[in-house]
Structure formats: C-alpha cells, structure tokens
Amino acid sequence: MRLPNLLKIVLHLLLAAVCHAQDTAPLNPANMNKTGMLPPHTKVLGERAVAAFAKKDWAAARKAYQEMLDLDDGNALVWANLGAVEQQAGNVKRAIECFEKSVQFNPGLGQSWTALGLLLQAQGDTYKAISCFTRAIHEEPDDARAHNYLAITFKGFGWADAAEAELQKAIDLKPDYGIAHFNLALMLLERRPPATELARRHYEKALALGVAKDDVVERRLKE
Known part of the structure; x- marks a missing residue:
C-alpha cells in the first residue's frame, strides 16, 4: 500500500504587533532591529487589526493595516500582516503581492519569506517556493518550521x-x-525497505505531541 504523497503541512499565519500565530514562533523583541517594527504612533490601529483578525473580520483588519500603510507604505511588517489577512480572506494573488512587498522592504524578515514560499508552493511554483524557504532559513537558521516546509x-x-x-x-x-515527527515517520515508511521501527518511534512521538492519528500510517506500521 502506498503512503500519501504529501506530508502534513499546517497553514502558516504571520505576526502582528500582538502575535496572530499558528504553527509559528512569536517575534523575538531582541531581534526587532532585524525583523522590523510597526510604524510609530499606530498602537490603536494595531490593536484594532489584531482584534479584527481574531474575529476573522478580514475587511476591518485590512482597513486597519491599510491605514498603517498610509502612514508608512514601506513598512515590511505591516505588509506581512496585510498579507496574512489577504491569505485568510482567500485573496491569494494579493497575499503574494503583500509578502513580496514585505521582503522587498526588509529581506531579513524570515517569516515573510516562509509565508511567501507556502503560497507559491500551493500555486505549484515549486522552484520559487524552494528559493523562499531557503532564504527564510538563511535569515533565521533556527526556524524549525521553515526546515519542515522546505522538506x-x-x-x-x-x-x-x-x-x-x-x-x-x-x-x-x-x-x-x-x-x-509525523512527516519524518512518513518518509521513513517510504524508504525501500521501510525503516519501520524508527518510523514507529517518530509517529508515536507525533501522537504524544497532539498530532492526529493517520489510518494509512497505522495500517502500514502493522504490516
């Protein structure tokens, strides 16, 4: 029985002044000089954007971030967060444009490279996706998620x-x-011959960490 061709991937959201994050680490304030900061005097707008994002009110979140860009249209972090809003709203083309703007204004913002890579990968632009994930790792070598997405x-x-x-x-x-751990288990089971026991250890670790059971992997481990 063949295992699924695709590894598990968790949708990636970018960060705002207060973190909107899923499967991503929060910004480290110690690295803000590298990653960039939101425009000055935009605390109220930032709070409004975060609240709207939490409610999935994409129109309100978009409006708040656009107002921030009206104050500083070269702010990479605002472009990144606007990209996250457009991504969640289903406006993929616009999301890609926003993340491209983000890395244009601040190439050091590794999470923008990662988000851009995910969108390009979903569009089937694999070579550009690899380039984005590789650049994300260059900027943030300790970002485990970028390594997972590159894999x-x-x-x-x-x-x-x-x-x-x-x-x-x-x-x-x-x-x-x-x-x-789940993805590595899947890869190990696809070896010829499969590394079943090592795959089992990684799969059990994944389950212990909250990953859902997978019927195909469960059957393959029993073979």
Whole structure:
C-alpha cells in the first residue's frame, strides 16, 4: 500500500504587533532591529487589526493595516500582516503581492519569506517556493518550521534524502515539533525497505505531541 504523497503541512499565519500565530514562533523583541517594527504612533490601529483578525473580520483588519500603510507604505511588517489577512480572506494573488512587498522592504524578515514560499508552493511554483524557504532559513537558521516546509517541497520533487535531512534539522531545533515527527515517520515508511521501527518511534512521538492519528500510517506500521 502506498503512503500519501504529501506530508502534513499546517497553514502558516504571520505576526502582528500582538502575535496572530499558528504553527509559528512569536517575534523575538531582541531581534526587532532585524525583523522590523510597526510604524510609530499606530498602537490603536494595531490593536484594532489584531482584534479584527481574531474575529476573522478580514475587511476591518485590512482597513486597519491599510491605514498603517498610509502612514508608512514601506513598512515590511505591516505588509506581512496585510498579507496574512489577504491569505485568510482567500485573496491569494494579493497575499503574494503583500509578502513580496514585505521582503522587498526588509529581506531579513524570515517569516515573510516562509509565508511567501507556502503560497507559491500551493500555486505549484515549486522552484520559487524552494528559493523562499531557503532564504527564510538563511535569515533565521533556527526556524524549525521553515526546515519542515522546505522538506515538504523537496518531497514533492522526489528528493527523499534532502527531505529527510531537513526534517531531522527541524526536530533537532524543536524536539516537540509534532508535525515534523509525523512527516519524518512518513518518509521513513517510504524508504525501500521501510525503516519501520524508527518510523514507529517518530509517529508515536507525533501522537504524544497532539498530532492526529493517520489510518494509512497505522495500517502500514502493522504490516
């Protein structure tokens, strides 16, 4: 029985002044000089945007971020957060444009590169996605999620060894990263011959970390 071709991927949201995050680490204030800051005197707008985002009121969140851009249209972090809003609203083309603006104004914002890579990957633009994830890792080498996403893209090309290596890096950086454990288990089961016992350990670790059971993997481990 063949295992699913695609590894698990968790949708990635970007960050605002207060973090809207899923499967991503919050910004480290110590690195703000590198990652960028929101425009001055926009605390109220930032709070409004975060509240709207939490309510999934994309129109209100968009309006708040656009008002911030009216004050500073070269702010990379605002462009990133607007990109997250457009992504969640289903406006993929606009989201890509926003993240491209973000990295144009601040190439050091690794999470913008990662978000851009995810969108391009979903559009089937695999080579550009690899370039984005690689740049994200260059900017933030300790970002386990960027390694996981790069592994998924490598897997799509059939580059199994490279994918396994990136997943192992992700786990080394973040031992409690359940999705990476699951993905590595899947890769190990696709080896010829499969590394069943090692895959079982990673799969059980993934379950212990909250990843949902997978019927295909469960059956394969019993073979």
